[in-house]
Amino acid sequence: MKFTNKIPLLLQKMLKSAFLLTVFVIVGIILLLITKHITSPAIKQAHLKTMKIAFNQVLPAKKYDNIPFKDKKIITDMASFKTNLPITIYRARKNNKPVALIIETIAPDGYSGNIKIMIAIKMDNSISGVRVIQHKETPGLGDKIEINKNHWITKFNGLKLNNNLSQWKVKKDGGQFDQFTGATITPRAVVKAIKNTLIYVQKHQKELYD
Amino acid sequence: MIKQRLQDYQQIAKQGLWTNNQAIVALLGLCPLLAVTNNTVNGLSLGLATMAVVIISSVLVSLIRDHVPDDIRIPVFVAIIASAVTIIDLLMDAYLHTLHGILGIFIPLIVTNCAILGRAEAYASKNSIDKSFIDAFFVGTGFALVLILLGASREIIGNGTLFDQMHLLFGEFGKNMTLYMPESFQPALLAILPPGAFIGLGLMVAIKNAMDIKKQNKKINNLNIKITTAPVTNK
Numbered sequence: 001m002k003f004t005n006k007i008p009l010l011l012q013k014m015l016k017s018a019f020l021l022t023v024f025v026i027v028g029i030i031l032l033l034i035t036k037h038i039t040s041p042a043i044k045q046a047h048l049k050t051m052k053i054a055f056n057q058v059l060p061a062k063k064y065d066n067i068p069f070k071d072k073k074i075i076t077d078m079a080s081f082k083t084n085l086p087i088t089i090y091r092a093r094k095n096n097k098p099v100a101l102i103i104e105t106i107a108p109d110g111y112s113g114n115i116k117i118m119i120a121i122k123m124d125n126s127i128s129g130v131r132v133i134q135h136k137e138t139p140g141l142g143d144k145i146e147i148n149k150n151h152w153i154t155k156f157n158g159l160k161l162n163n164n165l166s167q168w169k170v171k172k173d174g175g176q177f178d179q180f181t182g183a184t185i186t187p188r189a190v191v192k193a194i195k196n197t198l199i200y201v202q203k204h205q206k207e208l209y210d
Numbered sequence: 211m212i213k214q215r216l217q218d219y220q221q222i223a224k225q226g227l228w229t230n231n232q233a234i235v236a237l238l239g240l241c242p243l244l245a246v247t248n249n250t251v252n253g254l255s256l257g258l259a260t261m262a263v264v265i266i267s268s269v270l271v272s273l274i275r276d277h278v279p280d281d282i283r284i285p286v287f288v289a290i291i292a293s294a295v296t297i298i299d300l301l302m303d304a305y306l307h308t309l310h311g312i313l314g315i316f317i318p319l320i321v322t323n324c325a326i327l328g329r330a331e332a333y334a335s336k337n338s339i340d341k342s343f344i345d346a347f348f349v350g351t352g353f354a355l356v357l358i359l360l361g362a363s364r365e366i367i368g369n370g371t372l373f374d375q376m377h378l379l380f381g382e383f384g385k386n387m388t389l390y391m392p393e394s395f396q397p398a399l400l401a402i403l404p405p406g407a408f409i410g411l412g413l414m415v416a417i418k419n420a421m422d423i424k425k426q427n428k429k430i431n432n433l434n435i436k437i438t439t440a441p442v443t444n445k
Binding site for chain 2: 016017020021039050140
């Protein structure tokens with residue numbers, strides 16, 4: 001008697017299907033693992049390059065000699081940043097001496113959700129540069145916070161907190177920063193996030209470099 | 211023999227590009243289509259990625275079509291498509307990093323593009339490899355062309371530019387490709403907002419249908435049918 005006769009036909013069919021499906025999935029997984037293995041160094045490098053370009057926009061590359069991307073600290077502080085999302089802080093140093101903090105902060109109250117902002121703050125607590133790195137604001141109105149749409153974001157360069165806290169608002173709220181026609185919420189959120197970050201750094205500067 | 215084959219290919223090409231265009235006739239894969247087409251570079255990139263996936267999956271499906279039992283064909287097709295998409299996703303992340311960041315979720319979402327499973331199921335699983343390849347190529351091109359056209363028109367009307375940010379796809383070479391509308395042109399913001407996508411796609415479907423109807427009418431007129439009424443005879 002043949003072996004196959006012992007198993008009912010339906011079961012035979014099911015086993016064959018299961019076997020074939022497994023084979024196809026395994027082949028697929030192997031292909032994916034190979035691709036992942038080949039591309040993962042390139043992905044890491046591309047990510048590093050993107051970060052470097054972003055860093056260069058807020059802090060001139062010649063000011064530091066370490067790799068801030070690898071010298072980072074992640075904090076969450078609901079009270080200071082008004083968001084539970086992690087805030088990443090990169091430390092720029094020259095000859096092992098602290099130079100500036102590059103902070104990837106989040107403005108949680110944009111017109112369409114979170115606005116990701118990168119701020120470099122020097123040792124004297126003044127701003128070296130600010131860039132919006134990710135947002136979903138309305139194109140044509142709120143997106144003037146992007147550097148390639150408008151120079152608005154460069155107005156923060158060199159500013160300090162001093163004792164003029166009341167000035168850290170958009171003009172409509174009695175502060176010093178322009179809002180855009182048709183978009184007040186967006187710049188208001190950005191100004192607030194930058195102010196909060198400055199306050200936080202002023203309070204915690206020493207420990208942030210540790 | 212060869213002539214017959216070429217004729218077949220021509221038929222397939224016409225189907226994929228026009229008569230059965232997946233985007234404006236079958237109306238498949240609209241989610242990514244509507245979401246990313248706010249400029250040309252996004253449309254072109256997603257179009258190319260979709261085209262690559264449909265070609266890879268169709269050829270593979272056609273290759274294994276005789277070895278897969280009917281009951282498990284759909285899961286097998288999905289596994290093939292998902293693998294192809296993930297490979298494209300990883301490659302884009304590695305070599306077109308910024309663009310990958312912009313298109314974001316819509317690259318993995320190609321898996322759920324019904325047009326691709328549709329081609330695998332309706333065509334590649336029943337036809338030879340060469341035909342499946344030609345079919346996938348033209349279906350992919352037809353889909354990509356709609357994405358590019360929609361992206362370009364929305365960019366021109368809504369932003370007043372054409373081919374902006376092409377460097378994301380072509381590197382240094384693409385930096386000088388941007389064309390600007392004259393200064394006096396007032397961009398209509400609506401075009402790059404979500405409603406613009408629906409209006410644009412709707413217009414494209416309408417224009418396509420209008421062209422088809424016009425052609426149909428011409429054909430009927432050319433036939434020059436003389437309608438004669440038969441005399442009614444009463445007995």
